[in-house]
Amino acid sequence: MAFEVILEAVGGMGRFQVVHVLLLSFPLLFMASHNLLQNFVAAVPDHRCHLGHNLNVTWGPLVGDLVTLFVPVDQQGRADKCRLYAEPQWHLLWPNGTHGNGSGAETQPCTDGWEYDRSQFSTTIVTEWDLVCERHALRHLVQSLYMAGVLAGSVVFGRLSDRYGRRTLLLWSHFQLAVSGTCGAFSTSFPLFCFWRFLTGMALSGISLNTLCLCLEWIPTKIRTSVATICSYTYTAGQLLLPGVAYLIRDYHWLQLAITLPSFLCFLYSWWFPESARWLVMRNKPEEALKHLKRVANLNGRGQQGGELTVAMVECHMQAELRSSKESFGVLDLFKTPVLRRTTFCTALVWFSTSFCYYGLAIDLQGFGVDAYLIQLIFGAVDIPAKLVGFCTMSYIGRRFSQASSLIMAGVVILINIFIPEELRALRTGFAAFGKGCLSAAFACCFLHAGELYPTVIRQTGVGLVNTIARVGAMVAPLVRLAADQLPFLPMAIYGAMALIAGASACWLPETLNRPLPDTVEEVENRARQEMMQKRELAEPQGTQIPMMEQSV
Numbered sequence: 129m130a131f132e133v134i135l136e137a138v139g140g141m142g143r144f145q146v147v148h149v150l151l152l153s154f155p156l157l158f159m160a161s162h163n164l165l166q167n168f169v170a171a172v173p174d175h176r177c178h179l180g181h182n183l184n185v186t187w188g189p190l191v192g193d194l195v196t197l198f199v200p201v202d203q204q205g206r207a208d209k210c211r212l213y214a215e216p217q218w219h220l221l222w223p224n225g226t227h228g229n230g231s232g233a234e235t236q237p238c239t240d241g242w243e244y245d246r247s248q249f250s251t252t253i254v255t256e257w258d259l260v261c262e263r264h265a266l267r268h269l270v271q272s273l274y275m276a277g278v279l280a281g282s283v284v285f286g287r288l289s290d291r292y293g294r295r296t297l298l299l300w301s302h303f304q305l306a307v308s309g310t311c312g313a314f315s316t317s318f319p320l321f322c323f324w325r326f327l328t329g330m331a332l333s334g335i336s337l338n339t340l341c342l343c344l345e346w347i348p349t350k351i352r353t354s355v356a357t358i359c360s361y362t363y364t365a366g367q368l369l370l371p372g373v374a375y376l377i378r379d380y381h382w383l384q385l386a387i388t389l390p391s392f393l394c395f396l397y398s399w400w401f402p403e404s405a406r407w408l409v410m411r412n413k414p415e416e417a418l419k420h421l422k423r424v425a426n427l428n429g430r431g432q433q434g435g436e437l438t439v440a441m442v443e444c445h446m447q448a449e450l451r452s453s454k455e456s457f458g459v460l461d462l463f464k465t466p467v468l469r470r471t472t473f474c475t476a477l478v479w480f481s482t483s484f485c486y487y488g489l490a491i492d493l494q495g496f497g498v499d500a501y502l503i504q505l506i507f508g509a510v511d512i513p514a515k516l517v518g519f520c521t522m523s524y525i526g527r528r529f530s531q532a533s534s535l536i537m538a539g540v541v542i543l544i545n546i547f548i549p550e551e552l553r554a555l556r557t558g559f560a561a562f563g564k565g566c567l568s569a570a571f572a573c574c575f576l577h578a579g580e581l582y583p584t585v586i587r588q589t590g591v592g593l594v595n596t597i598a599r600v601g602a603m604v605a606p607l608v609r610l611a612a613d614q615l616p617f618l619p620m621a622i623y624g625a626m627a628l629i630a631g632a633s634a635c636w637l638p639e640t641l642n643r644p645l646p647d648t649v650e651e652v653e654n655r656a657r658q659e660m661m662q663k664r665e666l667a668e669p670q671g672t673q674i675p676m677m678e679q680s681v
Contacts, residue, residue, distance in 0.1 A: 134405075135348055137437065138421050139428025145347050148401070149355055152339045153362040155302070155394045159332055160366030160508075161373070161387040162309070166274075166491050166606075167500055168370075169380040170267045171252050174245035175260055176207040177238035200235055210261035211235040237261070248500075250378040257318040266318065271491055271606040273322050277329025279599035285334035286592055293411075294341045295403045301334030302395035309388030313381050333599075345404040346424075360515055360572055367508030371501040414439045462590055465649055467638075467656040471581050472590065474633045478531060479574055479594040481630030484601030485538060486567040488623045489560060491606055503557060510565040518569030526641045527577040531570060532634035538566035539627030546617045546624070567627070574598075580640035583648050 139145070179198050200208040214234040244255045254260060259267045281301075289297045308331060312324030339359075347355055370387075377383040402424065408417035418439055425433055462472045490507060521530040541563040548556050574594075582590035611618040638656060646652045 132348060134421065134437070135346075137430070137433050138425035139430045140348050141351055142424075142428030142430070144424045144427040148346055149343060149358065151397060151401070152343055153359050155335055155339070155391070156359060156362040157366040157369055158387050158390055159336065160363045161370040162305075162328060162332055164367065164370055164490060164504070165384065165387065166267075166271045167504055168249070168374040169253055169384060170259070170270055171249045171500060172254050172260065172264075172267070173247075173249050173252070175209055175242045177210070177212045178240040178243050179212075200233075208235075210238060212238060248378070249380075252380050253318070253321060256380075259318075265610055268606040268609055270322055270325055271487075272603050274325045274329040275487070275599060275603035275606075277326035278333045279329075279596060279603060280326075281330035281333025282337060282592070282596055282599055284330070286337055289334075289338055289341065290407075293403050293407060294338045294345070295398070295401050297334055298338040298342065298401070299395065299398050301331045301338065302391050302398055305331035305335065306388060306391035306395055309384060309391060313384040313388065341407075342401060342404060345406045346402075356576070357515075357519060361512070364508060364511040364515065364568075367511065368505060371504040371508070374504075375501045459589060459593055461586055461649070462593065465653050467653050468582075468649060471637060471652075472593070474636050475578055475581060475590075475594050476597045477633045478535070478570075478630045478637075479578070479598040480601040481626040482535065482567060482570045482574055482601070483598035484605045485542070485623045485627045486564070486571060486605075487602045488605040488608060488619065489542070489564045489567065491609075503561075506557065506561050507564050510561045511568045514565030514569045515572050518572050522573055522576060522641070526639050527573060527580065528634060528637050528639045531573045531577055531637070532631045534566045534570040534573065535627050535631030535634060538563045538570065539624045539631060541566065542620055542624035542627060546620050577637070577640060580643075581638060581652075583646040583652050586649065 176199055198212055200211055200213060212235060214236045238261065242258055242260060246255070249255070253270065254267055257263075257266075285297050285301065305328060308324045308327035312321055312328060315321035315324055343355055343359070373386055374383055377386055402420040403416070405417040405420050408414070408420070418437060421437055422431075422435065425431055425435075425437075461468075463469045518530055518534065521533075541559050545556055545559045545563070548559065550556070578591050578594055579587060605623075608619050608622055611622070638659070646655065
């Protein structure tokens with residue numbers, strides 16, 4: 129709390145903080161676009177085998193004689209997507225010939241590529257590198273590699289940020305995003321595209337981590353919840369922005385470039401941000417911290433108060449932080465005591481499942497059989513009321529209830545959707561949107577609850593660990609989609625079951641509503657023991673005390 133006194137002296141929540149938060153939040157608009165870009169750059173249009181370079185047949189309904197001769201059809205009369213007749217079926221040209229008469233003929237895989245319906249998506253990575261049929265798993269690999277980059281970025285940039293500063297790593301992350309996103313938009317090969325997407329994921333992770341640090345370390349504690357809500361809704365706005373941009377730009381090259389170009393602007397104005405004064409003091413740079421504090425005071429109209437600050441005053445106010453920073457805690461300390469160990473296991477499962485289910489639903493929107501632009505808009509809009517309800521339940525009922533109930537409702541809805549016929553597309557879309565909204569509320573609760581569960585001396589380590597595990601869930605989620613090749617309902621069954629399991633595990637987490645943040649591991653353990661004793665006293669029948677007294681007499 130000592131640094132809070134310094135912040136109030138230089139203006140509290142003044143003009144600098146307002147501009148600071150708004151500029152830091154702006155990149156979150158495009159962070160959502162990059163995370164969900166897979167829905168459009170890797171969209172799979174209708175396709176069938178190319179009939180050969182000597183046969184000039186463009187995409188269209190199955191009415192041409194040439195298509196009938198060479199391409200098998202399914203029971204719905206649609207052209208087979210992956211196979212050709214080994215020999216032309218000339219008999220189908222006769223008046224008595226039907227499509228069914230060729231069902232027993234020998235077929236073979238496509239030999240001359242594919243023809244694509246480009247009415248909805250002019251160019252995607254699927255049409256660019258023929259990621260269909262035997263190669264269809266590669267489109268899911270792209271998203272997994274992107275999430276692997278996010279995971280690597282959270283580990284690498286998190287450590288570098290603590291060593292070299294939040295502002296330095298934020299500048300580098302914006303620069304890396306601008307370069308890798310631009311290069312990815314014009315990749316000449318599929319492996320190269322995957323490489324640039326991996327680097328883009330790393331950059332996005334660096335931006336999110338350092339944006340969070342700079343936000344929290346330059347604003348007063350009393351408004352952190354409001355700032356977190358603003359950032360969360362900025363991300364939601366980005367989800368609503370993406371389908372509009374994708375609808376206007378149907379070529380994936382220019383679409384990726386369009387959402388990447390703002391990164392150059394963010395890189396330029398990020399030079400304005402001051403480094404975290406708290407971090408500078410911790411790194412034994414109080415003179416530089418004082419310089420930034422005086423600059424903030426001038427921007428907030430508190431030049432006189434800022435001029436009165438000295439290095440000695442700053443160090444004096446932050447003695448407690450300096451003492452605690454000398455104690456070293458590692459990941460193993462999260463598992464040494466029983467309460468902290470249980471908290472870490474349950475929180476890790478909650479984070480993994482929330483991320484796993486969220487990206488499992490939000491990435492492959494074509495599976496719902498509804499226009500991809502419309503369903504992306506619906507999935508973005510549903511976050512607005514979902515996060516508002518989640519904010520209210522977290523504030524008035526409790527974090528544990530909000531976390532558990534949102535995950536359990538999401539799991540139930542996902543499992544119910546398995547049994548809804550595909551013909552009822554509107555109903556399936558509505559259930560999916562509701563489930564995605566529940567997961568969005570669960571995500572919002574994850575960040576707040578985890579930060580309150582861990583003690584100050586090991587809070588960054590604990591939140592960093594579960595955040596890394598969440599990235600693993602996001603990385604695995606697209607690969608689970610491949611299970612649909614064996615059983616169509618299996619991916620949704622896995623997503624729903626994991627949400628239910630995580631919801632149950634959230635019930636074992638401590639409640640933190642209206643409770644002060646713990647500072648030490650011993651405080652966490654003692655608080656849990658006291659709560660357990662209180663529960664036992666309430667559960668113990670009142671009459672049990674009488675026989676004990678009589679026995680003593």
